Amino acid sequence: MMSRLWDNIKFESIISVSISLTLIQMVAIRTLYQELIENNNSLLTASSGKIFGIDVSHHQGDINWNKVKKWEDNNIQFAYIKATEGATYVDKTYKKNFKGAKKQNILTGSYHYFRTTSSVKDQFENFIQTISKKDQDLIPLIDVEEKKNWNNTEFHKNFKEFLELIENYFGQKPMIYTVNSFYNINLSGRYNDYHFLIGRYGKNSPNMRDKSNWTIWQFSETGKVDGIPKLVDIDVINSKFSLSDIKMK
Numbered sequence: 719m720m721s722r723l724w725d726n727i728k729f730e731s732i733i734s735v736s737i738s739l740t741l742i743q744m745v746a747i748r749t750l751y752q753e754l755i756e757n758n759n760s761l762l763t764a765s766s767g768k769i770f771g772i773d774v775s776h777h778q779g780d781i782n783w784n785k786v787k788k789w790e791d792n793n794i795q796f797a798y799i800k801a802t803e804g805a806t807y808v809d810k811t812y813k814k815n816f817k818g819a820k821k822q823n824i825l826t827g828s829y830h831y832f833r834t835t836s837s838v839k840d841q842f843e844n845f846i847q848t849i850s851k852k853d854q855d856l857i858p859l860i861d862v863e864e865k866k867n868w869n870n871t872e873f874h875k876n877f878k879e880f881l882e883l884i885e886n887y888f889g890q891k892p893m894i895y896t897v898n899s900f901y902n903i904n905l906s907g908r909y910n911d912y913h914f915l916i917g918r919y920g921k922n923s924p925n926m927r928d929k930s931n932w933t934i935w936q937f938s939e940t941g942k943v944d945g946i947p948k949l950v951d952i953d954v955i956n957s958k959f960s961l962s963d964i965k966m967k
Contacts (some may be wrong), residue, residue, distance in 0.1 A: 758762065767957035768792070771934070772941065773895075773915075775800035776811045778948045779962050783818030785945030789952050794943070796953075796961060797824040798859050798915075801848045804833035805840035806951075820853070825961060827856025828893065834867045838876050842883045851888065856964050858884055858892040859915060863900055874908065881912070893933065893964060902927040913964060915953065935960045 770792040774781065786794060797819045800809045812828070819826040830845040846857075860881065878891050884892045891912055896905060898918040906928040913933040916924035924932045936955050941952035955961065 723752050728762070763903070765942075767955045767959075769795050769955040769961060770924035770951045771796035771798070771825075771937070771955075773798040773800070773953060774811075774815055774946070776809050778811075778946050778950050780947065781811075781815060781818060782945040783822050784816075786819070786822060786943055789943050794824060795867075796827070796856060796964075798827050798829050798856065798953075799826040799855075801830060802841075802844045805836035805844055806874055807831075809810065812848065816849075816853070820855075825965065826856040827854055827859055827964075829859035829861055832860055832862045832877065832880060834864050834873065835874070838880045838883070842880060842887075845884075846887055854888075854966050857890050857913070857966060858885065858888060859895055860892050861895040862905075863896055873904070881909075888966070890967060892911045895936075898924050899924075906930075913959075931958055932956055933963065 728902075736806060764847040770789055772786075772789070772794055774797065788794060799812055799815045799817075801812045801821065802808055816826055816828065828845075828849045830841065832841065849858075861872040864879065879890060881894075893915055894909060895903070895915040896917070898916050901914065901916060902925070906926070907930075908926070910930050914930075915936060916926075916932045917936040917939075918924045919937060919939055921937075923935055926932060934955050936951050936953045938952040940949045943950055955964075
């Protein structure tokens with residue numbers, strides 16, 4: 719009886735010690751994790767810079783640009799407005815949004831969504847017929863997020879042709895927008911002489927597989943800005959760059 723009781727006491731003691739050790743380990747791991755996150759975030763904050771902007775389209779609804787001033791406590795200093803997509807689509811809010819942003823002295827540029835189901839020349843014509851070259855404050859932005867319909871060789875041949883048409887027309891290279899995963903899989907190491915606006919939502923800045931520098935980071939698609947009725951993309955310029963790097967000369 720005493721032996722069995724002693725065994726039970728030893729067993730309960732072992733369980734108690736094990737639970738205590740487990741709790742201690744969990745607390746230690748959680749503390750270490752928090753330290754890593756805080757250290758990482760401080761580094762990311764330091765690299766991300768302090769020049770904030772937005773990019774908008776009809777998805778943001780009817781924007782009252784007179785109220786568009788800040789995101790949180792940060793001045794909105796630049797805006798990219800969707801103009802066109804593919805060979806025929808024109809964003810119905812483009813002209814109103816472009817004019818509204820300009821009136822607020824926000825540096826303003828236009829973007830085209832590149833489709834791999836339309837011809838390069840038709841897309842180019844759609845873009846330049848919609849925008850006003852002389853009114854652009856910022857270099858044009860080309861949004862590429864798909865690769866369907868063309869094989870790898872065709873994709874890069876056609877995309878480079880489009881970029882060259884834009885450069886020849888504006889006299890400056892456009893900036894390229896894509897999401898981080900698409901860049902690493904399809905664009906890494908091929909377009910290093912272009913500025914990139916990279917979409918990667920959250921606190922982790924873009925991870926470029928080829929170790930190149932991103933120029934702008936689209937870190938949120940859920941920004942809240944006075945005057946914009948729906949959630950909006952928020953962008954920040956890398957501290958290694960400035961607004962002058964993306965301005966029309």
